[in-house]
Amino acid sequence: MDRKKSAIGVLALTGLVLLAGCTEPQSVKKEQMRQQYADNSLAARLPMAGDLLNRGQVVQARRTLNECLAGGLNNPMVYVTDGRILSAEGHIDQAYQAFETAIAMDAECDSAWFYMGALKQSQGHHSEALTYYQKAAQLKSSQFGYVLAVADTLSLLDRCDEATTYIYDNLLHSRDGDVLAQAGSIATRCGRMEEAIDIYKRAIALNPRNTGILDSLAGCYRLKNDWGAAAETYETLLKTATSDADRTAYLTQLAACRFNASQFQLAWQCYDKLTVLDRSDYHHMLGMAQSSLGMELTEQARQEATRVLNVSRDNPDAIMVIGCADFLDGQYERAIRSFTKLISNERLDGFAWWMTGHCHEQMGNTERAAAAFQIAGTLRPDSLLLQRIVHEPTDAM
Structure with missing residues (x-):
């Protein structure tokens, strides 16, 4: 009996020990769970x-x-x-x-x-x-922010060939238009216009209505003097405009591109629309006058330039338009009077002297023409309108 009680006691004690053994890990586990939480x-x-x-x-x-x-x-x-x-x-x-x-x-x-x-x-x-x-x-090559940082820093170090190559090797597979747009910006800063245009086009394919990317693409075309392509891009932007402010901004750029592409009639139409959107800015009327001159619509150009002078007295660009219109009409003495007003203008002095020389040349005043051309030659009067008016190539100026 005593042995039986003793056995029961041992079993009970063993049970308590086992129970204690189970209880300790449970409390530790709870503490671990609490700490993990x-x-x-x-x-x-x-x-x-x-x-x-x-x-x-x-x-x-x-x-x-x-x-x-x-x-x-x-x-x-x-x-x-x-x-x-x-x-x-x-x-x-x-x-x-x-x-x-x-x-x-x-x-x-x-x-x-x-x-x-x-x-x-x-x-x-x-x-x-x-x-x-x-x-x-x-x-982590999948983190395009890191890759962009490498390319950007290469460009800052003037290692532009490496930057452009790095972009093509590591970024062109991105399906994120914004990432590609940033890559295009780096290529633009490197002066790699062809690559920048290619990258921006890829970005636009992924995000065709992103006006910021379209605007950047247009900027690249302008830097390349590809005015026709720039104009087409601004046409696309114009279709996305939802406010008069946006329409005015895009139409202004479009007009300038059409003008620089010698698409004077299209430029005139843009400026005409701008005068409706923003009647307070005489520059739109000036653009119409210059475009009319480009089309050799001399009387129309004079009238539009005169309207500019009514709101912007002694405006040199308007005076230039009137002088050129007179030149095209064979009114050389009158044209010289306009150009004389411009010879003290730092921006238009070369143009004024060059046109003065052509006026004297047409009137047979060879010595005066030669003197005017000599002065103009030191001032490099580059002008698209001048080329059109006197029918001379750029390298002759």
């Missing part, structure tokens, strides 16, 4: 600090990060975020240390390399920045 909660708050910083709310970002630090959160992204905030606060040396700590904790933390590069670049250290950007892009 706390860590997850803090980790979830960490991106909030970055979002606040992106919105320029530096104080709130610092407060949120400090809460994470107080909770014991310790990983590379904590130091990346801290470095970004320190940089925004102006603590540059401490920001460097934070990024270096993140890299020391995890050499494959791509964002740490990237933001270190951004900090170096903000201090004008472009070569060092490039090294960090390249490392970030190597670690």
